[in-house]
Amino acid sequence: MDVRQLSTLVAVADHGTFSAAARALFTVQSNVSAHIARLEKELGVTLVDRQHGKLTDEGARVVERARRVLNEVDDIVADVASRDADISGQTRLGVIGTTARWLVPQMLGRLGTEHPGVRTVIQEGATSTLIPNVLSGHLNAALVHLPIDDPELVIEPLFAEDLFLLASSSHPLAAHETIPLRDLDQVPLLLPPMGSALRKVLERAAAAADITLRAQAEIDGVRLLASLAFDGFGAAVVPATAVPNWLTGAFRMISVPELPRRVVAFVRRRRPGPNAPTQATLEVLQALIAERGHLQAGVHPGTSAINPLRTD
Known part of the structure; x- marks a missing residue:
């Protein structure tokens, strides 16, 4: 089993057919078929139902874990590629919709200026859907509202709002x-x-x-x-x-x-720690909220607005 085989299976899952996966991977369909066949032989199961063009139950389970493995590989590459202020790589960030509307445009603008090598993938959703994706590794971190109670998560409150x-x-x-x-x-x-x-x-x-x-x-x-x-x-x-x-x-x-007040926080998995692009994104968010949060009606930045509030 190697990364290319896992990447190929995920591409088939995402694009629906071997030919579409081949186009997405900039290769030919025969290579896709070969990678899937080798992976199926090694695992001893059928991963893709060729007749209907869908993943089998076993294939769906493998894809779920393969996404996490591939995300971890991306994080390793990002950490190794990042040197001091020269940070590059991808961060996958979940955001609740109300916060996304006013904060994400400013965040992306500042990241583009301060860390042009950082690529940001944004997933909007409710706290209840974002937290499982952080725990599974599909997201590096998320902006959610408290209370959250999970020992596997590091929680960094950002602001309170009325x-x-x-x-x-x-x-x-x-x-x-x-x-x-x-x-x-x-x-x-x-x-x-x-x-x-x-x-x-x-x-x-x-x-x-x-x-x-x-x-x-x-x-x-x-x-x-x-x-x-x-x-x-x-x-x-x-x-x-x-x-x-x-x-x-x-x-x-x-x-x-x-x-x-409702408290909005940046949450990430406790282990492994955040990759360099994710840490840079957190620092940009903290700076923006400190500088401009008061311009958003009802938002209260700073620890004095957050610490007195119970979030557990």
């Missing part, structure tokens, strides 16, 4: 500028799913206020929660970054003083 109740101007709650959390007892709200990081934060606040949050609907995705609130489907508790600075319209952001 939580608001968002409602269209036609919603009954839009008459308020501020509303106590106790007044939301049993009020139908658009909420994230039970077990999600944001829902845990909200349920803890509700328990402290001795109220019950009632879900009008459960939506896995903060930006979708905000969109539904904008459209008048219901009121939703969302972080400040769910509402871009430039956005105007018939909606109200209602303060709920008892709600804690």
Whole structure:
């Protein structure tokens, strides 16, 4: 078994056919067939169903591990190629959508200036989907919101942000500028799913206020929660970054003083340590947030904004 065989199998998985994989690898189809056949012989299983052009169950399992192996190889190359400030190689970064919208463009711009040799692959998703990809090695790191409790992860808080109740101007709650959390007892709200990081934060606040949050609907995705609130489907508790600075319209952001701030953090696997491009990306993010985070409404950079908050 060698890296070329694993790369070939992953290419077949990604592109669907031997011929498409050959084009992606800049080789000929006979080479792809030969690599797959050798790998199947060594493992003693069929990895690709030639009749239907799909991976077998065994092939899917091998591809999952092969991706991790190939990512580790890329990380080794990146570390060896990077010397002092001359950093090159790839980092695979997951980002929650609300943070991605305001921070990723600035991050990519500064990386391009300070570390032009760094190639960044961005995956947007919810915290619940990004964390497993970090643990599996498919992502080098991710920007997610806390609480996260996993001993295999290193967690570096970046900033805190306010939580608001968002409602269209036609919603009954839009008459308020501020509303106590106790007044939301049993009020139908658009909420994230039970077990999600944001829902845990909200349920803890509700328990402290001795109220019950009632879900009008459960939506896995903060930006979708905000969109539904904008459209008048219901009121939703969302972080400040769910509402871009430039956005105007018939909606109200209602303060709920008892709600804690949401903490966004950079998370990575404890072992192995981050490759050089990933570490450089973290340093760029920290610098940007320190310099420009205060320009984003509702965002509070700095340890003084984060340390007093419970994230466990």
